[in-house]
Amino acid sequence: MTGPTLPPDGPTELVEADSGELVERLSSGTATILLIWLIGVGAGSALLAAWLLAVVLFDEKFGLDELFSGFGFYVALYGAIGPTVLWLTGRAQEHGAAWFVWTAERIGLLMAGMTVVFGALVFLMLGYEIGSGALAIGVAIVGITAVMAIGWGVATWLADRWIAAARQVHEEG
Numbered sequence: 001m002t003g004p005t006l007p008p009d010g011p012t013e014l015v016e017a018d019s020g021e022l023v024e025r026l027s028s029g030t031a032t033i034l035l036i037w038l039i040g041v042g043a044g045s046a047l048l049a050a051w052l053l054a055v056v057l058f059d060e061k062f063g064l065d066e067l068f069s070g071f072g073f074y075v076a077l078y079g080a081i082g083p084t085v086l087w088l089t090g091r092a093q094e095h096g097a098a099w100f101v102w103t104a105e106r107i108g109l110l111m112a113g114m115t116v117v118f119g120a121l122v123f124l125m126l127g128y129e130i131g132s133g134a135l136a137i138g139v140a141i142v143g144i145t146a147v148m149a150i151g152w153g154v155a156t157w158l159a160d161r162w163i164a165a166a167r168q169v170h171e172e173g
Helices: 028-058 070-090 097-125 133-172
Strands: 012-016 022-026
Touching: 022 028, 028 070, 028 133, 070 097, 070 133, 097 133
Parallel strands: none
Antiparallel strands: 012 022
16 A cells, blocks of 8 residues: 555554555544544534423423433434434535534424424324424424524534644645
């Protein structure tokens, strides 16, 4: 394997693909930090959104028992999808903050729409009627997601810029 080399302590590394071509990818340390950042932002914002939804619509404050239960785990897992998919969509393409926020909004609203539709289908399949409160819940989910997605976009853009700046420093050095 011959070709360009990268510093061993840089944010990226060169690896040989199956075809024998050298491919640049994130180093394991950078990838770990990135995943912790994206999952933390997504999971944290989703748990905050669930807590806000419960307070605003049901006048109930979730405690740590609810947020760190099976329900909380799945909410956090679902929330972590948004920033992670956003990163995979726009990484290393030198997009601006506005692009990341706009794309985060579209991903978030798709996820919110899926949640509302899935929730409605579950209620219908269980034999319940959808009442007037369902509209308020749907609007709240979409609204909270729209606000939350701004944070996803900014956090993902910051991660992308941090990696780009680290690459530039190592290329110049």
